[in-house]
Amino acid sequence: MHRLCADLSGILETPIEVHGDEGKVPTTRIQPIGLILNELVTNAAKHGAGRIDVKYRIMDGTHELSVCDEGQGLANDFNPGGSSGLGMKVVTTLAKQLGGQMTTQANPAGQGACFKVAYRM
Numbered sequence: 001m002h003r004l005c006a007d008l009s010g011i012l013e014t015p016i017e018v019h020g021d022e023g024k025v026p027t028t029r030i031q032p033i034g035l036i037l038n039e040l041v042t043n044a045a046k047h048g049a050g051r052i053d054v055k056y057r058i059m060d061g062t063h064e065l066s067v068c069d070e071g072q073g074l075a076n077d078f079n080p081g082g083s084s085g086l087g088m089k090v091v092t093t094l095a096k097q098l099g100g101q102m103t104t105q106a107n108p109a110g111q112g113a114c115f116k117v118a119y120r121m
Contacts, residue, residue: 014045020056032094039087040067040115068107068114
């Protein structure tokens with residue numbers, strides 16, 4: 001994940017901070033996680049502002065990938081499931097493929113948006 005984000009940081013010309021827990025992820029889940037990560041980081045650079053924070057946490061069997069930016073945040077009526085954008089449809093579909101779901105919220109660290117995909121192993 002660090003390598004992918006380092007590459008994206010250079011391409012997008014946006015600083016990306018990566019933090020994560022150690023753990024095993026089955027190879028069948030690597031591709032959807034990588035695609036979700038790529039889409040969320042690209043969207044954060046395109047629609048957000050400032051540094052992008054990527055976190056991968058494992059808590060009690062639940063894996064959570066979050067991507068947060070420091071932009072204006074989300075509109076009050078933003079609904080990722082109802083979005084007409086292809087990227088949000090892809091992320092929502094891939095999250096379901098993992099047996100999980102995507103949620104959105106304000107960036108807990110301050111200004112901006114935060115997208116989270118959580119699933120159980």
